[in-house]
Amino acid sequence: MAAKPSQDALTSVPSNDDIDTATRLELYRLQVLIREAEQRAYDLFLQNLVKGTSHLSLGQEAVAAGCAAAMKPGDLSFCTYRGHAHTLARGVPVEKVLGELMGRDNGLMRGKGGSMHLTSVAHGVMGSYAIVGAHLPIACGAAWRAQYKKQSDVSVCFFGDGTTNIGAFHEALNFAVVWKLPVVFVCENNLYMEYTPIADVTAVPSPAGDRAAAYGLPKIVIDGNDADVVYRTMNRAYDLARRGGGPSLIECLTYRYSGHSRADPAKYRPAGELERWKQRDPIKVYKERLHEAGMADAQLTAIDDDVKRIVDEATEACKAAPNTSVDILFTDVYANGGCEWRN
Amino acid sequence: MAELTYREAVARGIAQEMARDEDVVFLGEDVAKAGGVFKTTVGLLERFGPSRVRDTPISEQAILGAAMGAAMTGLKPIAEIMFADFIAVCYDYIANEFPKSRYMTNGQVKCPLVVRLGNGGGARFGAQHSQSVENWCMQFPGLKVVAPSSPVDVIGLLAASVRDPDPVIFIEHKSLYATKGEVPDGEILDSLGTAKVLRSGTDCTLIALAMMVPRALAAAEQLQTKYGISCEVVDVRSLIPLDTQSILGSVARTHRAFTIEENPRVLGWGAEIMSIIADEAFYDLDGPPVRITTPHIPLPAADVLEDLAIPSVERIADSVYRSMSA
Numbered sequence: 001m002a003a004k005p006s007q008d009a010l011t012s013v014p015s016n017d018d019i020d021t022a023t024r025l026e027l028y029r030l031q032v033l034i035r036e037a038e039q040r041a042y043d044l045f046l047q048n049l050v051k052g053t054s055h056l057s058l059g060q061e062a063v064a065a066g067c068a069a070a071m072k073p074g075d076l077s078f079c080t081y082r083g084h085a086h087t088l089a090r091g092v093p094v095e096k097v098l099g100e101l102m103g104r105d106n107g108l109m110r111g112k113g114g115s116m117h118l119t120s121v122a123h124g125v126m127g128s129y130a131i132v133g134a135h136l137p138i139a140c141g142a143a144w145r146a147q148y149k150k151q152s153d154v155s156v157c158f159f160g161d162g163t164t165n166i167g168a169f170h171e172a173l174n175f176a177v178v179w180k181l182p183v184v185f186v187c188e189n190n191l192y193m194e195y196t197p198i199a200d201v202t203a204v205p206s207p208a209g210d211r212a213a214a215y216g217l218p219k220i221v222i223d224g225n226d227a228d229v230v231y232r233t234m235n236r237a238y239d240l241a242r243r244g245g246g247p248s249l250i251e252c253l254t255y256r257y258s259g260h261s262r263a264d265p266a267k268y269r270p271a272g273e274l275e276r277w278k279q280r281d282p283i284k285v286y287k288e289r290l291h292e293a294g295m296a297d298a299q300l301t302a303i304d305d306d307v308k309r310i311v312d313e314a315t316e317a318c319k320a321a322p323n324t325s326v327d328i329l330f331t332d333v334y335a336n337g338g339c340e341w342r343n
Numbered sequence: 344m345a346e347l348t349y350r351e352a353v354a355r356g357i358a359q360e361m362a363r364d365e366d367v368v369f370l371g372e373d374v375a376k377a378g379g380v381f382k383t384t385v386g387l388l389e390r391f392g393p394s395r396v397r398d399t400p401i402s403e404q405a406i407l408g409a410a411m412g413a414a415m416t417g418l419k420p421i422a423e424i425m426f427a428d429f430i431a432v433c434y435d436y437i438a439n440e441f442p443k444s445r446y447m448t449n450g451q452v453k454c455p456l457v458v459r460l461g462n463g464g465g466a467r468f469g470a471q472h473s474q475s476v477e478n479w480c481m482q483f484p485g486l487k488v489v490a491p492s493s494p495v496d497v498i499g500l501l502a503a504s505v506r507d508p509d510p511v512i513f514i515e516h517k518s519l520y521a522t523k524g525e526v527p528d529g530e531i532l533d534s535l536g537t538a539k540v541l542r543s544g545t546d547c548t549l550i551a552l553a554m555m556v557p558r559a560l561a562a563a564e565q566l567q568t569k570y571g572i573s574c575e576v577v578d579v580r581s582l583i584p585l586d587t588q589s590i591l592g593s594v595a596r597t598h599r600a601f602t603i604e605e606n607p608r609v610l611g612w613g614a615e616i617m618s619i620i621a622d623e624a625f626y627d628l629d630g631p632p633v634r635i636t637t638p639h640i641p642l643p644a645a646d647v648l649e650d651l652a653i654p655s656v657e658r659i660a661d662s663v664y665r666s667m668s669a
Contacts, residue, residue, distance in 0.1 A: 076416070108449075109447065109448050109449040109451070110449050112446060112447055112448070112449045113447040113448055113449070117447045117448070119447070119448040119451055119452060120451070121448070121451045121452065122451075126412075126415060126416070126452070127415075127444065127448065127452060129440075131435050131439050131440070133404075134408065134435050134436070134439065134440055135408075136408070137402075137404050137405045137406075137407070137408020137409050137411075137412070138408045138409070138411050138412040138415070138440070139412055140405065140408060140409045140412060141408060141409035141410060141411055141412020141413040141414070141415070141416075141420070142412040142413065142415065142416045143412070144409055144412065144413050144418075145412070145413045145416040145417055145418050146416075148368065148394055148395075148413075148418065149417070149418075155412070167404060168404045168405075168408065168435075171400075171402035171404045171405040171408075172404075172405055172408065174400055174402065174405070175399070175400060175402055175405040175409065178400065179397075328449070331450070332445050332446050332449060332450040333445070333446050333484050333485050334445070334485065334487075334509050335445065335453065335455075335507075335508030335509050336508075337450070339484065340584065341484070341583050341584050341585065342536075342583075342584055342585040342586075342587045342619075343536065343584065343585070343586055343587055343588050
C-alpha cells in the first residue's frame with residue numbers, strides 16, 4: 001500500500017547528489033538565460049527601447065530555474081509582474097518576451113499586455129498578474145479544475161514576500177488546504193516588499209514560512225539561491241500535489257540586485273548588503289558546483305556562448321520588428337474578437 | 344407550463360445548465376448544504392454532488408479567483424456572491440482580472456464564468472446589504488452585465504450567461520425572489536443583449552430594470568387609468584451588451600424617455616442610456632429625458648425610510664405625469 005502523502009516529507013531535503021547531469025546543465029542554462037535576458041531588458045530600457053516599467057529578477061534566477069525544471073509539460077505557472085524569469089524558464093522564446101517589452105509586433109501578446117502581464121498559454125504560463133495577490137486564488141481555481149477533471153497537472157503560483165501581507169494570500173491558502181488542491185505556492189522572499197524591508201512591516205520573521213502553521217502546513221524555508229535545493233524541494237511538492245496530498249507553501253530566500261522596478265535605484269539598501277549577496281550569486285554558486293562535479297569549463301562556456309547568441313539574435317530581431325499593428329487596438333475585448341458592447 | 348417563483352427559477356436555471364454540461368460547476372458561501380441563504384440553490388447539492396456544488400469559506404476573493412482559474416482552464420463556473428454589496432471586497436476580479444484577461448493576452452486567455460449577485464433593496468437590510476450595484480460592474484470593458492426581472496428571464500438569461508464565452512455578472516433582485524411567473528416546460532435559452540417591450544404605448548417610454556420593471560408596469564397602468572397617458576415599458580434586461588436599438592426604437596415611437604433606476608442617482612445605468620438617447624434620438628424627443636432614481640443617499644434600514652428612498656409605483660407615476668403635463 002502506498003504511503004499516505006504528507007507535507008512533512010518536504011521539510012527534509014536530501015543533500016546527496018540525486019540530480020542527473022542533463023538536469024544540472026539545464027538548471028545552469030536556464031539561470032544564465034534569465035540573467036542574460038534580464039540584463040538585456042535593462043539595457044534596452046536605458047536605450048529607451050523598452051517603455052513603461054519593468055521588474056527584473058536579476059539575482060533571483062535560481063528560483064525560476066529550479067521551479068520550472070521540476071515541472072512537467074502541462075503544469076501551469078502563475079506569475080507576478082516580476083514574471084520575465086518564470087516566463088523564460090518555461091521555454092517561451094526570448095524574442096517573444098523582449099518584443100512584448102518593446103511593444104513590437106513580434107511580442108508575446110503583440111504589445112497588448114506589456115512587461116507585467118507576460119502570458120503564454122501554450123507554454124503553461126497562465127499569466128503574470130500585476131495586482132499583488134490576485135493570482136493566488138486564480139491558481140487555486142486552475143488546481144480545482146485539475147482535481148475535478150482528474151487531471152495530473154500542478155498549478156504553481158509565484159509571488160513575493162510582500163504578497164504575504166495581503167488578504168488574497170490568506171484566503172487562497174485556507175481555500176487550497178480546505179479543498180486539498182494540487183497547487184504549490186512559491187514565495188520569493190527577496191527581503192524587500194518594494195522599497196520597504198519586509199521585516200519592517202511583517203509580524204513574523206519568515207513572511208511565508210511562519211504563516212504556514214495557520215493553514216496546517218509545515219514551515220518550509222529554503223535557500224532560493226541554490227537551484228538544486230529549489231529543484232529538489234519543488235519536485236517533492238509537485239509530487240505531493242499530484243498524489244492528492246494538497247498544497248504546499250515554500251519560501252525561497254533570495255535577493256534582487258536591481259531596484260523594485262526600473263524607477264527604483266534601491267538606495268535603501270544597507271551598505272555592503274548587495275555585495276554580500278553577490279558573493280552567493282546563484283549562477284556563481286552553481287558554476288562552482290558544476291566544476292567540482294567535474295564538468296569541463298568548455299561545456300559551460302559553450303552554454304554561455306549559446307545563450308548570448310540567442311539573446312543577441314532576439315534583440316536584433318526585436319529591433320528590426322515593426323511596431324505592433326494599430327489594428328489590434330479594438331480586438332479581443334470580447335470573445336467574438338471585437339469590442340462591441342451595444343447594438 | 345408551470346408557475347415558478349423567481350427563487351425557484353434560479354435553481355432550475357442552474358440545474359438545467361449543470362445537467363447539460365458537466366463542465367458547469369457551482370461555488371459560493373452556504374450554497375450547497377444550506378441551499379443558499381435566499382434558498383435559491385435548494386436541491387443542487389443532492390442532484391449534482393459535492394464535487395460540482397461546493398460550499399466555500401467566507402472568502403470572496405477566493406471564490407471569484409477560483410472561478411476565474413477554473414474558467415481559464417476549461418470549466419464553466421457559476422460563483423455566487425451572496426449580497427451584491429460584497430463585491431466591494433473582491434472587486435479586483437471584477438475590475439482588473441476577469442474583464443482584462445482576454446485583451447491583455449491578445450486573446451490567449453478565456454474567462455467564461457458567471458457571477459451571481461443578490462442585489463437590490465426593499466428587504467430592510469440597511470446600507471450595506473441593499474445596494475443596486477449594476478453600475479459598479481458596467482464600467483469595465485470585457486464584462487457583460489445582466490439583470491432579469493421575471494422567473495422565465497432568470498432561466499433563459501442564466502442559461503445564455505453560462506453558455507456565453509465572456510465573463511457575465513448576473514444580477515438577481517432579492518426582493519423579486521418571492522415573485523411568481525409562468526415558465527414553459529423544457530429547456531429555456533434566451534439571448535444576452537436583448538431588451539423586451541413588456542407593454543406597448545404611444546405617449547412615453549419607461550425604461551426599467553429588475554425590481555423597477557414591475558413597478559414601471561404598475562405605474563403605466565395607473566397613468567393610463569387616471570390620466571389616459573399611454574406608456575410603453577421596456578425591460579432593459581441586459582446592460583452590457585445593451586440593446587439600444589429596442590430602446591431607441593421605442594423612443595422614436597413615443598417621443599419621451601424616462602429611466603426608472605433603483606441605484607443612487609450619480610452615474611446610474613440610466614445616465615448612459617440617456618446620453619445615448621440625447622446623442623442619437625435628440626430630434627425624436629418632444630420633452631426632456633427624465634431619470635427617476637433613488638436619491639444620492641445610502642439606503643436606510645427602516646421600512647418607512649427605505650420605501651421613501653427607492654422609486655415607488657406612486658413616485659414613478661407622479662414623476663411621469665408631472666413631466667408629461669408640464
